[in-house]
Amino acid sequence: MPAPLTLAITVLAYFVLYGPQPLLPRLADAFGVTESQTALLMTATLLPLGVAPIAYGAVLARVSSRQVLIVGVGALGLATILFALAEAFTVLLALRLAQGLVLPAVLTAMMTALSERTQPRRMQRVMSAYIASTILGGLGGRLLSGAFATYLDWTAFFIATGAALLLTLPFLWRVPAAPAGAARDISAASIVAVWLRHGNWRIYAGIFCLFFVFVGLLNFLPFRVRTLHPGASEFLIGLVYSGYVMGIVAALAANRVIAVLGSTRRALASGYVLYVAALVPALIPHLPTLFASVFLFCLGMFLVHAIASATVNETAGEQRGMVNGLYVSAYYTGGVLGSYLPGLVYEGGGWTATIAVLGLVGLVGLGLTTSYRDRPAHGPPGQ
Structure with missing residues (x-):
């Protein structure tokens, strides 16, 4: 597939x-709902992402990733345009759920398509580039939606995004289809076997914790910014996510970090330690310090994510679809719980209690990743 x-x-x-x-915050005011209810707009999309990737992984054992992408991208484009046109909060929630059902098809198929065309020795480099593009999308989406809401209209952002997705379909249609995987029975036993293979369950579980903490912090950052700066615009709130740029640096440097530290295990542990440590300055009631903590937070997060996604793919073999389905499922199941449960803590105990809970989950994830079986570095940086 063209880059x-x-x-x-x-x-x-x-x-x-x-x-x-x-x-x-704007949607909470516009539709007259609470912070935790508004957070359901994220939960509704993340919820299917926690389960559906396993099903799509099974589909990708029989159908080419190109076919899945064509259907998934088309449906996602339509759902996004309709989201912008909705006039009731319940309709917004339903459409976010629909997006969540389609997004795992696109993300799992994309990871599978990349791994199908990549040799194991280049997997870290290719997956790091893919993770960098997800970071660019996460940052750009937040900044642009905030800018549209402040200077134009928030609905225009989603209409433009949906239309752009639909415009990619003619190009996807021209991409040669890779052969579909050999048809095989997908059972609970086979899924468990892939989960346990090479001790990768530690990575899947560690990724669950990683994204729980990530979504838990970033979902409630807008409300924290409004607490520290009551007049903050949506664009200013969007800027707090600018720490994402460090994620691009981390993803592209992942191979070098592994080479310098000598093993995947050390690189994963280092990224996770930085990630959890970045929660501490987020406790300080000072907006610039909060901004700075997000930079460190994203640096650690995406270093772990880039290394982990490549690690499970290097030994995936013919099980690429299921391996990526499990990875995406573990990742977003953590996100589902992280998008809502910390909100209950936030409403009941405030920001400090929320950070304490996130730190505890982060430490569990650190323990899981450091127990992963060591894998030596593959050679000099850049390979």
């Missing part, structure tokens, strides 16, 4: 996923 097309679809998919996040 520009891969980049465009991935970025737009993450525009859809994270575009509403800086708008949550």
Whole structure:
């Protein structure tokens, strides 16, 4: 698949996923709902992402990733345009749920398509580039939706994003289809076997914790910014996510970090330690310090994510669809719980209690990843 097309679809998919996040306070006011109810706009999309990737992984054992992408991208584009036209909060929730049912098809198929065309020795480099594109989409979606809401209209952002997704379909249609995987029975036993293979369950579980903490912090950042700066615009709230740029640096540097530290295990542990430590300055009631903590937070998060996604793919073999389905499922199941449960803590105990809970989950994830079986570095940086 051409790199520009891969980049465009991935970025737009993450525009859809994270575009509403800086708008949550505005949407809460507009539709007369609470903070935790508004956070359901993120939960509704993340919920299917926690389960559906396993089903799509099974589909990808029989159907080419190109076919799944064509259907998924088309449906996502339509659902995103309809989201912008909705006039009731319940309709917004329903459409976010629909987006969540389609997004895992696009993300799982994209990871599978990349791994199908990549040799194991280049897997870390290719997956790091893919993770960098997801970061670009997550950052761009938040910044642009905030800018549209402040200077134009928030609905225009989603209409433009949906239309752009539909415009990629003619290009996807021209991409040669890779052969579908050999048909095989998908059972609970086979899924468990893939989960346990090579001790990768530790990575899947660690990724669950990673994204629980990530979504838990970033979902309630807009409300924290409003607490510290009551007059903050949606654009200013969007800017707090600018720490995402460190994620691009981390993803592209992942291979070098592994080489310098000598093993995957050390690189994963280092990223996770930085990630959890970044929660501490987020406790300080000072807006610039909060901004700075997000930079460190994203640096650690995406270093772990880039290394983990490549690690499970290097030994995937013919089980690429299921391996990526399990990875995406573990990732977003953590996100589902992280998008809502910390909100209950936030409403009942405030920001400090929320950070304490997130730190505890982060420490569990750190323990899981450091127990992963060591894998030596593959050679000099850049390979």
